[in-house]
Structures are given as structure tokens and as C-alpha cells.
Amino acid sequence: MSQTEAKEDKESHVDAFSENPINKNLTAEEKINFYRQMMEVRCFEERAVHSYQQGKIGGFCHTYNGQEAVAIGTISMMQSDDHIITAYRDHAHGLAVGMNMNECMAELYGKVTGCSKGKGGSMHFFAPDKNYWGGHAIVGGQIPLGAGIAFALKYKGTKGVCLCYMGDGAVNQGAFHEALNLAALWKLPVVFIIENNRYSMGTSEARSSSVSPLARRALAYDMGYDTGIGNSVYEVRVKTEQAMEKARSKNVPTLLEFDTYRYRGHSMSDPDKTYRTKDEIADYKNNQDPIMLFGSILIDEGIASEESLIDIKKESRKKAEASAKFADESPFPEIEDITKDVYWEEDNPEHKTSEGTMFFK
Amino acid sequence: MPEITYREAVNQAMAEEMDRDSDTFVMGEEVAQYDGAYKVTEGLLKRFGEKRVLDTPISECGFAGLGIGAAMMGLRPIVEFMTWSFSFVAFDQIFNNAANIRYMSGGEINIPIVFRGPGNGGVNVGATHSHTPENFYANAPGLKVICPATPYDAKGMLKTAIRDNDPVLMMENTILYNNKEEVPEEEYLIPFGKADIKKEGTDLTFIAHGKAVLTCLKAAEILEAEYEVDVEVVDLRSIRPLDEETILNSVKKTSRVIIVDENKPFCGVGAQIAYIIQEKAFDYLDAPIKRVSAVDAPQIYSMPLEQVQLPNAQRIVQAATSII
Numbered sequence: 001m002s003q004t005e006a007k008e009d010k011e012s013h014v015d016a017f018s019e020n021p022i023n024k025n026l027t028a029e030e031k032i033n034f035y036r037q038m039m040e041v042r043c044f045e046e047r048a049v050h051s052y053q054q055g056k057i058g059g060f061c062h063t064y065n066g067q068e069a070v071a072i073g074t075i076s077m078m079q080s081d082d083h084i085i086t087a088y089r090d091h092a093h094g095l096a097v098g099m100n101m102n103e104c105m106a107e108l109y110g111k112v113t114g115c116s117k118g119k120g121g122s123m124h125f126f127a128p129d130k131n132y133w134g135g136h137a138i139v140g141g142q143i144p145l146g147a148g149i150a151f152a153l154k155y156k157g158t159k160g161v162c163l164c165y166m167g168d169g170a171v172n173q174g175a176f177h178e179a180l181n182l183a184a185l186w187k188l189p190v191v192f193i194i195e196n197n198r199y200s201m202g203t204s205e206a207r208s209s210s211v212s213p214l215a216r217r218a219l220a221y222d223m224g225y226d227t228g229i230g231n232s233v234y235e236v237r238v239k240t241e242q243a244m245e246k247a248r249s250k251n252v253p254t255l256l257e258f259d260t261y262r263y264r265g266h267s268m269s270d271p272d273k274t275y276r277t278k279d280e281i282a283d284y285k286n287n288q289d290p291i292m293l294f295g296s297i298l299i300d301e302g303i304a305s306e307e308s309l310i311d312i313k314k315e316s317r318k319k320a321e322a323s324a325k326f327a328d329e330s331p332f333p334e335i336e337d338i339t340k341d342v343y344w345e346e347d348n349p350e351h352k353t354s355e356g357t358m359f360f361k
Numbered sequence: 362m363p364e365i366t367y368r369e370a371v372n373q374a375m376a377e378e379m380d381r382d383s384d385t386f387v388m389g390e391e392v393a394q395y396d397g398a399y400k401v402t403e404g405l406l407k408r409f410g411e412k413r414v415l416d417t418p419i420s421e422c423g424f425a426g427l428g429i430g431a432a433m434m435g436l437r438p439i440v441e442f443m444t445w446s447f448s449f450v451a452f453d454q455i456f457n458n459a460a461n462i463r464y465m466s467g468g469e470i471n472i473p474i475v476f477r478g479p480g481n482g483g484v485n486v487g488a489t490h491s492h493t494p495e496n497f498y499a500n501a502p503g504l505k506v507i508c509p510a511t512p513y514d515a516k517g518m519l520k521t522a523i524r525d526n527d528p529v530l531m532m533e534n535t536i537l538y539n540n541k542e543e544v545p546e547e548e549y550l551i552p553f554g555k556a557d558i559k560k561e562g563t564d565l566t567f568i569a570h571g572k573a574v575l576t577c578l579k580a581a582e583i584l585e586a587e588y589e590v591d592v593e594v595v596d597l598r599s600i601r602p603l604d605e606e607t608i609l610n611s612v613k614k615t616s617r618v619i620i621v622d623e624n625k626p627f628c629g630v631g632a633q634i635a636y637i638i639q640e641k642a643f644d645y646l647d648a649p650i651k652r653v654s655a656v657d658a659p660q661i662y663s664m665p666l667e668q669v670q671l672p673n674a675q676r677i678v679q680a681a682t683s684i685i
């Protein structure tokens with residue numbers, strides 16, 4: 001489907017999914033909350049960009065602008081026994097599972113108040129207490145882990161599902177294929193989600209993958225697959241629910257692919273001048289932005305107004321600003337912290353059984 | 362005390378720990394129906410069923426990663442590599458994920474996993490199948506690496522490994538699997554980071570791990586009989602953590618050291634140990650520290666030549682006579 005066709009189709013598409021019970025039965029408050037979550041992610045990322053430009057954030061920083069409906073829509077379908085794991089573009093997933101902006105921003109700043117005490121950085125957010133298992137920076141490296149999380153759920157007899165996210169570049173890694181084979185072979189309750197933002201760094205999908213849609217690769221493993229428009233919260237929710245239900249009730253994995261887009265470069269180090277046009281970015285921003293589209297739906301449905309949405313934006317910005325202040329004022333870890341959190345045993349001396357030297361000079 | 366093989370010792374350790382904790386399970390290539398490529402997991406499928414003893418596809422990256430994911434969730438996987446040489450296709454999972462996730466999560470996540478299997482040369486299978494990667498893995502903070510040389514040590518250390526909340530990599534050796542030793546029937550655990558003096562001596566110290574320990578014992582016999590040199594053989598057993606104290610005490614006693622290692626010499630385990638000795642026992646040394654390692658080339662296939670490429674008693678004796 002071309003972008004123009006997608007645009008023309010947009011309204012009927014959104015309507016069809018809004019009538020699905022999982023969306024129809026949402027309360028106004030829940031819907032507004034999705035909007036707020038997406039806006040908070042957007043504002044968090046924008047503030048992070050600003051901080052990066054100020055030199056407050058080091059290394060790589062991959063922003064999620066444009067993709068918000070995927071993380072918010074999919075994670076909105078999680079129940080208490082469900083788990084998620086993702087790649088390095090991981091801020092949104094963290095915020096969506098309920099991590100607070102302060103701990104996330106402080107992690108970007110490398111501060112001890114960060115979610116990983118300043119030891120992980122942008123690409124390594126974790127919140128196992130919220131069933132969020134990271135934040136993994138080697139492309140595709142998290143996919144076998146996702147299969148393992150699903151394996152553990154099944155082993156323990158928990159009726160949970162693992163949502164395992166990846167970018168479109170990850171489907172060409174061996175780890176992807178090995179994990180999909182294992183998940184299909186062992187009937188693991190996992191939903192693999194490709195967030196296809198069209199470019200693996202600067203290489204377009206057409207220049208890197210021999211099969212389109214990417215989700216069709218599931219056929220190689222006799223696995224079900226589906227594709228969806230990733231800028232529609234309603235559609236993302238429905239497709240995710242269908243896949244999760246299969247995983248939950250039959251231990252059947254699915255490969256889901258959501259078509260989405262990122263506004264900024266691959267990371268903050270990407271000047272974004274070589275592989276796509278400004279017009280392409282502008283077209284998505286102006287016509288297909290997930291937050292804008294969902295805002296229009298809320299207004300059409302009569303549960304929000306232009307003004308109330310602007311208020312949400314203002315509040316989200318304020319929250320992001322406060323998180324930057326919190327991060328800025330937080331202390332860095334101490335020198336002694338460098339060798340903490342390496343080994344469980346070293347951090348729990350009362351249970352230590354090993355002797356000898358663990359750290360070397 | 363019953364006499365059991367190294368293979369049986371490893372098998373018993375797994376079975377006992379699987380009895381003890383239902384969250385412990387074994388997976389790997391041919392570990393279930395086939396009873397193990399080297400029969401180390403023999404009988405486990407029959408005893409524990411297919412939920413807990415799983416044959417995997419030939420897919421090391423996939424199942425190593427799957428094991429790590431399961432360990433993050435609190436299970437205690439024992440992942441068998443048919444040989445450690447095959448772990449290289451899972452290297453990212455072990456080196457990046459198992460080793461770093463605890464750290465990068467600020468200590469929020471533990472990885473209580475054991476990777477084990479044989480990692481050795483000496484069986485004429487060529488360069489790709491003869492790797493001894495303890496130096497690579499011990500290089501990673503976050504991983505623990507053990508190389509037991511005897512059935513007694515293998516059993517006691519593997520039991521410790523399975524109960525450990527950090528990732529542990531146990532490197533065995535196909536040549537050792539049939540070796541027998543008396544092993545107590547009652548339960549025992551051997552802590553990591555505790556070397557074992559396999560032979561006491563006063564004139565010269567050999568420091569080794571894995572099969573090289575047995576080669577050192579042979580060389581020590583020759584040196585005693587032919588040169589009246591009384592050698593002390595220190596078996597490291599554990600590479601990381603490392604028992605510096607036992608190493609240094611032995612050096613202080615004998616003042617002469619040879620580090621014997623089936624690994625290639627450059628950036629090997631022996632290099633770090635030599636550094637530690639010169640730093641902490643420099644004044645006690647009466648001769649330069651010597652190393653006997655594998656000859657520095659990819660492992661050769663040709664049978665008689667591989668025997669020369671790996672440290673053998675003769676090469677060790679030769680090195681010893683140059684410093685006594």
C-alpha cells in the first residue's frame with residue numbers, strides 16, 4: 001500500500017478498529033490516558049534531545065518521536081503476568097510500563113538516581129518490578145531473551161505473554177531466526193513485534209531485506225503473522241490483543257509488524273542528511289502523526305477538546321522539564337560504584353561463598 | 362567411597378541439584394534422547410522428563426539467549442555446549458547479555474545460569490573444535506569461570522555453580538571424562554576461588570588448571586625421579602574468581618614458578634597470573650617466571666603433532682630444568 005492510499009484509507013481504517021470491543025469498551029479516561037502517555041513520551045524525548053544538545057547526555061540517544069502509538073498501544077494490552085523486552089530505542093516502553101520520567105531522565109544524565117544507577121544509559125533501561133526486562137543495545141540480541149522469558153512463563157505455568165520488540169533491521173540477524181524457530185518449535189507464549197520505522201539506521205528496508213512485509217518471514221517457521229498501521233493506537237491494540245490471545249490460550253507465538261516512522265535520525269549522532277528527504281519526514285509529521293491522529297479521534301468522539309489536549313501537552317512538557325531539573329541536580333555515582341552490581345555475590349557479602357579475587361588490576 | 366568417572370560426577374551434580382530445585386533444568390544439543398553427545402547427561406531425560414531435559418536445535422545463539430532470558434525470570438538453566446568451541450556463535454549472548462545485564466540494570470536483575478561442556482584440544486578434531494576459551498570469558502567482569510580437573514572437583518564445583526546467582530561457565534574436557542576418582546556419597550560443595558594443592562613440594566611450583574594439572578603431576582613425577590626436584594602442583598580449579606593467596610604462598614615457598622596452560626600463550630590466563638606474581642611476590646623469585654602453553658598456532662589436526670602442540674610432560678620438564 002502506498003502512503004497516499006494509506007492516507008485515503010486512514011479514516012475507515014481507524015473507524016473499523018474503534019468499533020472493536022477492546023477499544024469500544026474503553027472509558028474516556030483510559031483513552032485520554034493513552035493520549036497523555038504518548039504526549040509524555042514525545043515531550044520526554046524532546047527534552048532529552050535538548051539535554052543532549054546541551055552536552056548533558058553522553059553516547060548514543062535514540063528517540064522515539066513518531067512511533068509512540070506502537071509502544072503505548074501494545075503495552076496498554078498487558079496484564080499483570082505479561083512481560084516485555086525491547087531493543088535500544090527503549091525510553092517509550094519504560095515510560096509506558098510506568099517508569100517515572102525522573103529515573104529515566106536521570107539515567108540519560110548518568111546519575112545515580114537513574115533507573116540503572118547511571119550504569120546503563122539510554123539504551124539500557126530496565127524495570128523488572130514492572131515486568132520490563134530492558135533495553136538491549138545489540139541489534140537482535142534481545143530476541144532470544146524474549147523467547148526465554150516466554151519459556152520461563154510456560155515452565156512456571158503462568159498464563160503470561162512476553163512482548164518482544166525489535167526494529168526492522170533486527171530481522172536480518174541470526175538471533176532473530178534462531179529465536180523464532182525455538183519459539184515456534186517449543187510453542188512459547190511470545191509476541192514478536194517489529195517496529196518497522198523503514199530504516200535500519202540509514203539503510204532503507206528495501207535495501208536491507210529481501211522479503212516484504214518483514215512479518216512474512218514468520219512463514220519460514222510456520223508461525224502466524226500480521227501487519228498493522230503503527231500510528232493508530234486502536235489498530236495496534238486490536239492486533240496486539242489478537243496475537244496475545246493466541247499466545248495466552250494456545251502458547252502460539254506470532255510475528256507482528258507495525259509500520260511506523262521516526263522523525264529524528266537513527267540516534268542523536270545521525271545528521272539525517274543522506275537517506276531520506278525532508279519532505280518525507282514532513283509528510284509523516286503533518287499527515288500521519290500518531291498523537292495528532294489520536295487527538296483528532298478523541299475530539300471527534302467528544303471526549304476531548306483542542307484546549308484540553310493543549311493542556312495535556314503543557315503538563316507533559318512541564319513534567320519533562322522537571323525531570324531534566326531532577327536529573328541535573330542529582331549526583332553522579334561514586335568511584336566505588338563502578339565495581340558494584342557486577343556480581344550478585346559481591347553485592348551480597350552475607351551470602352558470599354566464593355573466595356579469592358573477583359576483580360583484577 | 363565409591364569411585365566414579367568425571368562424566369558421572371558432572372551427571373550426579375546435575376541430577377542432585379535438579380532434585381533439590383525444580384527450577385533447575387538442562388538444555389543443549391543431544392542432551393535428552395541421545396543421552397548426551399559425550400553421555401554426560403545420560404539418564405536425565407528418563408529421570409526428569411522432557412520439561413526439564415530439553416534437546417535443542419543446533420542453534421547456540423538461540424538457546425543460550427533463551428536460557429539467559431529464562432534465568433532473568435528466576436529459573437536456573439544448565440546450558441550444555443557440545444563443545445565450548447561452539448559457544449562462539451553464542452558469544453554475544455554470553456559476553457554481552459549474561460555478563461552485563463546485572464550491571465546495566467543497576468543490580469536489579471540476576472542471571473543464575475550455568476553454561477558447561479568440554480573445551481579442549483588433544484583429540485585431533487582440528488582448529489575449529491579445539492578451543493579453550495577460559496581466557497576470553499574470564500576477561501568479562503560479570504562472568505565466573507571454572508575449570509575443574511578431577512571428578513571430585515567437578516562434582517563439588519558444579520553443584521556450587523548451579524546454586525550461584527551469577528552466570529558460571531564450567532569448562533570440562535573430553536579427555537578427562539573417563540578418569541575415575543573416589544568421591545564421597547554425602548553431599549559436598551566446593552567454593553569458587555579456592556585453589557587446591559594437588560601435590561605439595563618445596564623446590565618449584567607448577568600452576569595449572571584443567572587437564573594441564575594432570576600433565577603437571579606427570580612432569581612432577583619425572584622431575585622427582587630423574588632430577589630430585591620436589592615440585593608443588595597448584596590446581597587453580599577456578600579462574601575467576603582466582604585464588605591469589607595459594608598462588609603467592611606457593612611462590613614464596615619455592616621461589617620458582619612455571620605456569621602451564623593448554624591455551625595459546627598470548628593474553629592467556631597465565632599472562633595475568635605472571636603479572637600478579639611479579640607484582641606481589643617479586644622479591645621471592647629466584648628465577649624468571651616460565652610459561653608452558655600450547656604452541657602458538659591454530660590447533661593442528663595431525664595426531665602426533667597435536668600432542669606436541671599441547672603442553673606435555675616432556676615440555677614441562679624441559680622448562681623446569683632451565684630454571685632449577
